[in-house]
Amino acid sequence: MNPSRPEPSYPTQVSDDQELVARMRAGDQLALARFYDRWSRPAYALVLQMVRDADDADDVLESAFYQAWRQADRYEPGRGTVATWILTIVRSRALDRLRARRRLREEPLVTGTDGGSELGVVGRDGAEDAERRELVADALKTLPPEQREVVELAYFSGLSQTEIAERTGQPLGTVKTRTRLAGQKLRDRLAVLRTDEGVR
Amino acid sequence: MRREANHQEASEALAAAALDALAPDDQAAVLAHVDECPDCARELAELREATAHLAALAVPAGDSARATAEIDLRLARVRSNVLARAAAAVAETPRVVPITSRAPATVTAPAPRVRSARSLGLVAGMALAVAASLVVAITLADRAGLQREVAQSRAAASNAAAALAVSERQLAMVTGPQVAVVSLAANGAPKATALMFWDRGTNSWSMYAHNLPPASSGHTYELWLITSAGRKIPAGTFAPTSAGTAHVQMTYALAPTDLQAVAVTEEPAGGVDAPTGPIVIVGTAAGK
Numbered sequence: 001m002n003p004s005r006p007e008p009s010y011p012t013q014v015s016d017d018q019e020l021v022a023r024m025r026a027g028d029q030l031a032l033a034r035f036y037d038r039w040s041r042p043a044y045a046l047v048l049q050m051v052r053d054a055d056d057a058d059d060v061l062e063s064a065f066y067q068a069w070r071q072a073d074r075y076e077p078g079r080g081t082v083a084t085w086i087l088t089i090v091r092s093r094a095l096d097r098l099r100a101r102r103r104l105r106e107e108p109l110v111t112g113t114d115g116g117s118e119l120g121v122v123g124r125d126g127a128e129d130a131e132r133r134e135l136v137a138d139a140l141k142t143l144p145p146e147q148r149e150v151v152e153l154a155y156f157s158g159l160s161q162t163e164i165a166e167r168t169g170q171p172l173g174t175v176k177t178r179t180r181l182a183g184q185k186l187r188d189r190l191a192v193l194r195t196d197e198g199v200r
Numbered sequence: 201m202r203r204e205a206n207h208q209e210a211s212e213a214l215a216a217a218a219l220d221a222l223a224p225d226d227q228a229a230v231l232a233h234v235d236e237c238p239d240c241a242r243e244l245a246e247l248r249e250a251t252a253h254l255a256a257l258a259v260p261a262g263d264s265a266r267a268t269a270e271i272d273l274r275l276a277r278v279r280s281n282v283l284a285r286a287a288a289a290v291a292e293t294p295r296v297v298p299i300t301s302r303a304p305a306t307v308t309a310p311a312p313r314v315r316s317a318r319s320l321g322l323v324a325g326m327a328l329a330v331a332a333s334l335v336v337a338i339t340l341a342d343r344a345g346l347q348r349e350v351a352q353s354r355a356a357a358s359n360a361a362a363a364l365a366v367s368e369r370q371l372a373m374v375t376g377p378q379v380a381v382v383s384l385a386a387n388g389a390p391k392a393t394a395l396m397f398w399d400r401g402t403n404s405w406s407m408y409a410h411n412l413p414p415a416s417s418g419h420t421y422e423l424w425l426i427t428s429a430g431r432k433i434p435a436g437t438f439a440p441t442s443a444g445t446a447h448v449q450m451t452y453a454l455a456p457t458d459l460q461a462v463a464v465t466e467e468p469a470g471g472v473d474a475p476t477g478p479i480v481i482v483g484t485a486a487g488k
Binding site for chain 2: 033
């Protein structure tokens with residue numbers, strides 16, 4: 001199948017994330033369409049990595065972008081980039097889905113960043129994205145294995161510190177310490193990516 | 201943890217809060233402290249940005265044209281749903297009352313009292329100051345109102361342009377000079393029908409289906425293009441709406457005489473590379 005899809009024939013091009021969000025706040029649906037086109041692919045990659053089911057990922061993605069539309073007025077540039085904002089919303093909705101599944105005891109635990117859903121690949125990124133991914137992967141790899149495990153279980157599998165302690169057999173206090181140290185190291189090592197443009 | 205964490209507790213839990221790895225009560229307690237503490241707010245923002253970068257790792261290695269096409273179809277369908285919900289929300293949202301119909305500000309005159317010349321001068325001065333403040337406040341309010349009006353007008357014009365562009369594109373996809381139409385009929389689902397519009401000039405395909413029941417649990421519908429040589433090309437999975445309708449769009453280059461038929465089958469969730477399930481609707485290309 002030819003992977004290309006029809007290009008949207010919209011009358012304007014707006015590239016600035018913050019302006020898109022400002023226009024969404026004013027009720028501009030075209031801005032929402034452009035915002036979705038900019039962020040749906042990395043967002044979908046994250047959701048799919050977390051929920052591991054394509055139909056669930058569709059639901060989560062729809063819910064997250066609709067929430068972004070309804071809550072565009074809550075975005076505050078001073079509290080973080082648009083990238084962090086939308087990826088946080090997306091991840092929160094994916095966590096909701098994961099935790100709802102666990103409540104029903106139907107969720108097999110999948111850890112780490114290997115493997116994937118039946119769809120396999122979402123990314124269609126360029127050199128800049130590949131470079132960023134390499135930098136993030138390197139930052140994660142430099143963590144001690146036990147700290148990396150905590151981060152992966154929390155971020156991709158949506159486990160709480162208590163659940164991580166149960167899963168790994170470590171005391172809760174140890175898990176808390178590892179989480180804190182890992183977070184601080186990631187923040188310091190990824191500071192180089194802290195730009196106006198944000199995460200991509 | 202208490203309803204609001206103290207600085208020490210919150211500071212130590214910020215990384216976990218950024219990862220949403222705290223119990224809900226603890227998360228609320230930390231965030232309550234963060235709302236009051238600029239240092240913790242700044243650190244949490246930095247930690248959240250760092251953890252958001254981890255999303256970049258959510259791209260498994262490898263590639264597959266079929267997987268890419270499948271994801272494109274899914275992203276396009278979600279896009280349509282999000283925009284439709286946004287449009288519905290806009291339609292339901294009451295408009296802001298125009299500033300021209302806003303009730304005028306009124307100032308009630310105080311009851312007359314006997315005052316000294318000095319106090320009268322003071323009162324007059326205060327009245328002037330109040331009046332000036334009112335003028336400034338009303339002017340600022342009008343300006344903000346006007347800005348809202350302009351933003352809403354721009355949004356409305358933009359929405360209309362977007363809707364028109366979508367309509368024109370859909371119209372061109374079903375009425376273009378090189379468009380061939382394949383009618384699909386039920387083969388198991390008695391009322392289900394669909395029309396596939398194939399624009400041979402742009403290689404775009406657009407199928408509109410009706411009366412499709414939900415796929416059975418753990419299954420999905422998958423669309424197939426069947427060539428004259430018998431090749432069955434997977435064209436993506438889809439799920440009908442609660443009303444039983446579905447719209448599938450894609451781009452695929454096929455020689456004008458190569459299409460034999462179009463079919464929809466029911467397959468395991470996620471789809472398959474070759475059809476395995478029952479045919480739900482099928483249609484033969486004209487002249488075949």
